[in-house]
Amino acid sequence: MTNSLDIDTLIDKAITLEGGFSNHPADRGGPTRWGVTEAVARTHGYAGKMQHFPREQAAAIYKRIYWHQPGFDRIAQRARHLAAELFDTGINMGVRTAAGFLQRALNALNRNGRDYKDIAADRVIGSETLAALDAFLRKRGAQGEQVLLKAVEALQGARYIRLAETRPANEAFLYGWLAHRIG
Secondary structure (H helix, E strand, O other), X not given: OOOOOOHHHHHHHHHHHHOOEEXXXXXXXXOEEOOEEHHHHHHOOOOOOHHHOOHHHHHHHHHHHHHHOOOHHHHHOOOHHHHHHHHHHHHHHOHHHHHHHHXXXXXXXXXXXXXXXXXXXXXXOOHHHHHHHHHHXXXXXXXXHHHHHHHHHHHHHHHHXXXXXXXXXXXXHHHHHHHHHOO
């Protein structure tokens, strides 16, 4: 197995997990197909009914705004399992939230700045975040990626719990989020 990551395979998995059309009354995202909300589809030029939103357009949106734009493709060059998780988290919570989880975890794991300096938790993957990730992986090796992945997932899980606690309607989604998005 190579260290490469096939984004098309990740997109296929995401679309399968997200499923077809949904318009759950408790979902603030409104009408959704293939995991793409109507608002996102409209922003990217789709004008039809969401029940007919093409899978190919969903895949193109995933690749562009949930993989390349946030820089998760650059994470994949260093840590492919981590990049896959950030991609999935970005779809479900937003790419800036996913990037922020990574930055917070990197800061918490730098041993008070002994391994590398703290970085801004600005929720953008830039040169400082990539440098911190590189330093972390040099220090911790292959096992380090798994630990970092656990830290990101812990932050994600805590956010899901907080979402359900602060908006009871989100309890309708909590079990599925934890079952399908963590681990």
